[in-house]
Amino acid sequence: MATLDFDNRVFAQYVCYSTLLVLQSLAIALLVIRSRVKRKIFSFPEDCSQYIVGKHHLRPTADDAQIERLRRCHLNNLENIFPFVTIGLFYVLTGPDPESASLYFRTFLLSRVIHNVALIRGLPQPTRTFSFLVGVLITCLMALPVLRQGVL
Amino acid sequence: MATLDFDNRVFAQYVCYSTLLVLQSLAIALLVIRSRVKRKIFSFPEDCSQYIVGKHHLRPTADDAQIERLRRCHLNNLENIFPFVTIGLFYVLTGPDPESASLYFRTFLLSRVIHNVALIRGLPQPTRTFSFLVGVLITCLMALPVLRQGVL
Amino acid sequence: MATLDFDNRVFAQYVCYSTLLVLQSLAIALLVIRSRVKRKIFSFPEDCSQYIVGKHHLRPTADDAQIERLRRCHLNNLENIFPFVTIGLFYVLTGPDPESASLYFRTFLLSRVIHNVALIRGLPQPTRTFSFLVGVLITCLMALPVLRQGVL
Numbered sequence: 001m002a003t004l005d006f007d008n009r010v011f012a013q014y015v016c017y018s019t020l021l022v023l024q025s026l027a028i029a030l031l032v033i034r035s036r037v038k039r040k041i042f043s044f045p046e047d048c049s050q051y052i053v054g055k056h057h058l059r060p061t062a063d064d065a066q067i068e069r070l071r072r073c074h075l076n077n078l079e080n081i082f083p084f085v086t087i088g089l090f091y092v093l094t095g096p097d098p099e100s101a102s103l104y105f106r107t108f109l110l111s112r113v114i115h116n117v118a119l120i121r122g123l124p125q126p127t128r129t130f131s132f133l134v135g136v137l138i139t140c141l142m143a144l145p146v147l148r149q150g151v152l
Numbered sequence: 153m154a155t156l157d158f159d160n161r162v163f164a165q166y167v168c169y170s171t172l173l174v175l176q177s178l179a180i181a182l183l184v185i186r187s188r189v190k191r192k193i194f195s196f197p198e199d200c201s202q203y204i205v206g207k208h209h210l211r212p213t214a215d216d217a218q219i220e221r222l223r224r225c226h227l228n229n230l231e232n233i234f235p236f237v238t239i240g241l242f243y244v245l246t247g248p249d250p251e252s253a254s255l256y257f258r259t260f261l262l263s264r265v266i267h268n269v270a271l272i273r274g275l276p277q278p279t280r281t282f283s284f285l286v287g288v289l290i291t292c293l294m295a296l297p298v299l300r301q302g303v304l
Numbered sequence: 305m306a307t308l309d310f311d312n313r314v315f316a317q318y319v320c321y322s323t324l325l326v327l328q329s330l331a332i333a334l335l336v337i338r339s340r341v342k343r344k345i346f347s348f349p350e351d352c353s354q355y356i357v358g359k360h361h362l363r364p365t366a367d368d369a370q371i372e373r374l375r376r377c378h379l380n381n382l383e384n385i386f387p388f389v390t391i392g393l394f395y396v397l398t399g400p401d402p403e404s405a406s407l408y409f410r411t412f413l414l415s416r417v418i419h420n421v422a423l424i425r426g427l428p429q430p431t432r433t434f435s436f437l438v439g440v441l442i443t444c445l446m447a448l449p450v451l452r453q454g455v456l
Contacts, residue, residue, distance in 0.1 A: 239323055245308060274349065274350050276353065277351055280350070292327070
């Protein structure tokens with residue numbers, strides 16, 4: 001039985017990649033804030049009160065294309081990192097082959113970095129969709145040995 | 153003390169249901185993509201560049217009602233599966249009665265399947281709200297023994 | 305090596321604060337439903353079918369400002385509680401100083417309560433942004449010892 005112990009190399013790797021992925025998603029949240037302040041695009045009146053345009057306070061406006069990209073990126077990260085972290089933990093407990101585990105974790109992080117760059121910069125498709133699907137595929141590959149050990 | 157070990161039947165069951173729930177949420181993500189391609193409704197210019205309408209490229213458009221349903225479904229899954237997975241893990245560690253645990257896990261999965269079908273197909277209310285509330289109730293029932301063991 | 309055991313005081317505290325945070329996010333979901341019913345603002349036709357206005361059924365409408373605040377609050381909770389729960393678990397396994405751990409967990413919960421009140425009530429900025437950043441900072445502080453133990 002594999003243990004949740006940093007001496008277990010697969011677990012130590014899982015922890016490291018999961019943490020980097022979660023930090024990546026927080027970094028996007030900070031980019032959203034920076035982009036809002038830089039472009040003065042806010043959703044709520046209290047965010048606008050310190051900005052005066054002409055004789056009036058700035059008003060809340062709908063998000064522009066770049067902020068929409070960042071918000072979608074943030075949401076997409078959540079939608080994909082949560083499955084990876086959850087199923088990844090179960091996968092570690094099945095005591096997988098360290099080589100495969102290492103390959104899965106690294107490929108997943110790489111696929112998410114490519115996905116985020118492709119979405120934020122608007123790179124030509126199918127870069128974004130392909131990197132998204134690679135992430136989904138890895139999560140499914142990790143789910144297989146998990147479901148074999150599980151009990152319905 | 154209960155252990156995170158597939159020999160612990162409650163844990164093995166928790167793992168199996170959590171994995172199925174996470175895979176269900178990924179399946180909805182894939183349905184969103186399929187629906188976008190089928191209906192040619194995209195959010196970003198780079199998604200449209202391979203489609204020509206008349207003499208022009210297809211343009212990004214706002215999501216239609218069906219895609220909005222799928223996206224809301226996906227988000228609602230995240231909002232409810234993450235609490236289940238988190239509190240469920242703590243609940244398993246409290247060493248619960250296996251019969252109750254099994255009943256909770258099965259009912260939760262069932263409630264989420266009904267919720268998703270009701271939302272995507274637009275079934276008459278209160279099917280959707282009722283199945284949503286059953287899921288919230290189960291999460292709260294699992295939280296009770298957890299909070300009794302926790303330390304503030 | 306720290307264990308996931310309620311006799312480990314840091315773990316018992318982590319479990320308690322994580323559970324309260326997850327329940328807080330579910331409470332916001334219920335506030336969204338209450339607000340929709342009270343203000344008769346629904347997104348889907350099947351939610352409107354029991355309401356008659358004049359001679360017609362009520363129609364789905366775009367969310368008003370208050371419901372938008374609640375939905376953003378719910379989403380913001382997910383975006384921040386999921387990182388806390390994930391990195392917090394890894395942090396507990398690094399065997400941290402119980403005093404620091406206790407301070408981090410309490411400050412995080414407090415920062416999220418202030419954030420939610422500030423967003424829902426529209427309190428003057430920078431209350432909301434500041435409390436959000438405190439939460440992000442704590443998650444990053446917990447990530448540091450985790451990354452030191454992790455393996456790339």
